[in-house]
Amino acid sequence: MEPFVLATDRVRLSVPTERDVDVVAEICTDPAIAEWTTVPSPYTRADAEGFVTGMVVDGWATGTSFTWAVRDPGDTDGPVLGMVGMTCEGAEGVERVGELGYWAAPAARGRGLTTEAARLVVDWALDPEGLGLVRAHWSAYVGNWASRRVAWKLGFRFEGTLRRWALQRGARRDAWVGSLLPEDPREPSEPWPAAAAG
Numbered sequence: 001m002e003p004f005v006l007a008t009d010r011v012r013l014s015v016p017t018e019r020d021v022d023v024v025a026e027i028c029t030d031p032a033i034a035e036w037t038t039v040p041s042p043y044t045r046a047d048a049e050g051f052v053t054g055m056v057v058d059g060w061a062t063g064t065s066f067t068w069a070v071r072d073p074g075d076t077d078g079p080v081l082g083m084v085g086m087t088c089e090g091a092e093g094v095e096r097v098g099e100l101g102y103w104a105a106p107a108a109r110g111r112g113l114t115t116e117a118a119r120l121v122v123d124w125a126l127d128p129e130g131l132g133l134v135r136a137h138w139s140a141y142v143g144n145w146a147s148r149r150v151a152w153k154l155g156f157r158f159e160g161t162l163r164r165w166a167l168q169r170g171a172r173r174d175a176w177v178g179s180l181l182p183e184d185p186r187e188p189s190e191p192w193p194a195a196a197a198g
Helices: 018-027 031-036 045-062 113-126 145-154
Strands: 012-014 065-071 082-089 097-104 135-141 157-168 171-180
Touching: 012 113, 018 045, 045 065, 065 113, 082 113, 097 113, 097 145, 113 135, 113 145, 135 145, 135 157, 145 171
Parallel strands: 097 135
Antiparallel strands: 012 065, 065 082, 082 097, 135 171, 157 171
């Protein structure tokens, strides 16, 4: 599949390119990104280059992973403010599912951009005219309240906590999981666990 742009009046999603490598490398040294994602830590420029020129390109070419850089709106690509993507499993002719993932640069947090970007990707992925997925999956390490808040706003249904389920740099961590089906309302519709006091 050829990469394409998704956009609203608040956000522009376009595929990261080689000119974004240095910015991605800088953002991914943020301690919060290291804590809550599977990016290498410490993160290097070579890691960013491998991500942009390898993983992103290969994912689009094989139709297994679709990654966009989150940017301010406009007709041209501005600086990277975050990343959002959908990784798919299942071959053509069978019902496919996908996993939503995202991260935001420290300066872009708290503006609702990640929620807006993730909504664009989910809507496209679940649309029969898009990927036509039958289920979108979300997971986050237990304690990642920022990720949980985005998924909740999108309408994901909380399905539980899986103990030592998610792998992060060779270690297993407990994870929250949730799902969204094409027919589900795209709005918060049920209570999720409250953040622990403090």
